[in-house]
Amino acid sequence: MEARDRGTTRRSPGRRPGPSETRQAILDAALRAFSTRGFRGASLRAIAADAGVDPALIRHFFGDKASLFAAAVADGSDVVARLVGAFEGGGPDLGRRVADAYLRLWEDPETLAVLRAILGTVLTSPEAMPPLRDMMLASVAVHAPGGAGSAGVMLAASQLLGLAVMRHILQVPALATLDREHVVAMVAPTIDRYLATEAAAG
Amino acid sequence: MEARDRGTTRRSPGRRPGPSETRQAILDAALRAFSTRGFRGASLRAIAADAGVDPALIRHFFGDKASLFAAAVADGSDVVARLVGAFEGGGPDLGRRVADAYLRLWEDPETLAVLRAILGTVLTSPEAMPPLRDMMLASVAVHAPGGAGSAGVMLAASQLLGLAVMRHILQVPALATLDREHVVAMVAPTIDRYLATEAAAG
DNA sequence: TCAAGAATTCCACAAGTGAGGAATGAGGGC
DNA sequence: GCCCTCATTCCTCACTTGTGGAATTCTTGA
Incomplete structure (x- = not known):
């Protein structure tokens, strides 16, 4: 609720003095809204209200709703950039490092919001699913050993995704209350096994 | 598209001759809609149109939108009943049996729709999340060894959930094109390991 | 045969939706 | 000091939403 007070108070039109940070305020509010709804x-009206701003400003800055969505998720996401860092280096404890990096990602509130927004939208407007899915797959493809076509890599991804959903979205107590190190320790062998299986099977 | 033709054709009001199967038609259309949107x-209007029926009939049969949702998911779900069957018996290949039963569940179109509807709603209207989550946890609690409070059981669940999402909702090719037996074979050891870990750790 | 109830329609309402146009004020370059 | 650009407001439009009332037709039971 960081909306400016504008209950019944009419605010005269025209530019405000000083530099404007409204664009960012809109992006933040949009991410909050898309992520939960x-x-x-x-x-758009609720987003504008949350940002303490007239709805028409959204149109002025971003055009239509779809563009606002794109801007909001793009804004909060060096997500994949941070994830793929975990794949660098190979090494013996790959599973552990990937799992740890991934879970850290979901612990960051902004990243969580981005991922929630994407997942919610994928589940709730079918026409948006293929493009969003392919975008995510493409980013995995370049960095994971074996690429996005590899069943092993995708099984590992499925374990991490399911874990994140139950831990950070459904907030199932048995997983949400555990500290990250503990969870990582239990999951890492799974990841390693999937990746190894892949390497063996081609 | 099993909607009756009612483009511009006015259909006179009043009861139709013969027995009425409209209630079920509405439930089916509702499940389709909730599952994808x-x-x-x-x-409600889109659901009614899909069922080939006046929107007011929905109100007549089910009251408000929330009740329709409840009726629709309840209608298509002996879901949990079918799942928990896999836990009966204990045996050595528990992981394999559970994974197989679970994946079969998602291959049934109606069950898929129910699960999609629940997941989509959970992600998209926060106030509905806790009740739906607790309902699902409660059904797991009674039948899984260790109950819903056990991290091992919930880790196994997370693997299965993530797998189902990537295979049947996102339809990631590398997993969606594999036959079930193959997937089960790769995932079963994971499930077994989680459940065993739990048994050891208490 | 008649009445009660159930199934079905249309129409209306108030609220909310995304989109767009017109006006007003401030900043910045000349 | 003037003008162009940008930030900001208001109001409007056409449309969709969930809900509700009133009327019509069929089925069922007495």
Whole structure:
């Protein structure tokens, strides 16, 4: 609720004095909304209200709703950039490092919001699913050993995704209350086994 | 698209001759809609149109939108009943049996729709999340060894959930094109390991 | 045969939706 | 000091949403 107070107070039109940080405020509010309500459930008016701003400003800055969504998720996401860092170097404890990097990602509130927004939108507006999926797969493809076509890599991804959903979205107590190191320790062997299986099977 | 033709044709009001199967038609259409659009994204009018029926009939049969949702997911779900069958018996190949039963569940279109609807709604209307989550956890709690509070059981669940999402919702090719036996074979050891870890750690 | 109830329609309403146009104010370059 | 650009407001439009009332037709039971 970091909305400026504008209950019934009319604020005269025209530019405000000083530099404007409204664009960023809109992006933040948009991410919050898309992340909790999904693309369709988030309304431009609610986003504007949360940002303490007139709805028409959204149109002025971003055009239409889809563009705002794109801008909001792009804004909060060096997500993949941070994830793929974990794949650098090879080494023996690859599974452990990947799992740890991935779970850290979800612990960052902004990243969580981005991922929630994407997942919610994928589940809730079918026409958006293929492009979003392919975008995510493409980013994995370049960096994972074996690429996005590899069943082993995708099994590892499925374990991490499921874990993140249960831990950070559904917030299942048995997983949400455990500290990250503990979870990583239990999951790392799984990741390693999937990646090794892949290497063997081609 | 099994909607009756009612483009511009006016159909006179009043009861239709013969027995009425409209209630079920509405439930089916509702499940389709909730499953692809989420709770908020699915509109009563669209559901009614898909069922070939006047929107007011929905209100007549089910009251409000939330009750329709409840009825729709309850209608298509002996889901949990079918899943927990896999836990009966103990035996050595528990992981294999559970994974197989679970994946079969998602291959049934109606069950897939139910699960999609629940997941989409959970992600997209936060107020619905705790009740739905607790409902699912409660059903697991009674049947899984160790109950819903056990990290091992929940880790196994996370693997299965993530797998189902990537295979049947995102439809990632590397997993969606594999036959079930193959996937089960790769995943079963993971499940067994999690459940065993749990048994050891208490 | 008649009445009660259930199934079905249309129409209306108030609220909310995304989009767009017109006006007003401030900043910055000349 | 003037003008162009940008940030900001308001109001409007056409449309969709969930909900509700009133009327019509069929089925069922007495």
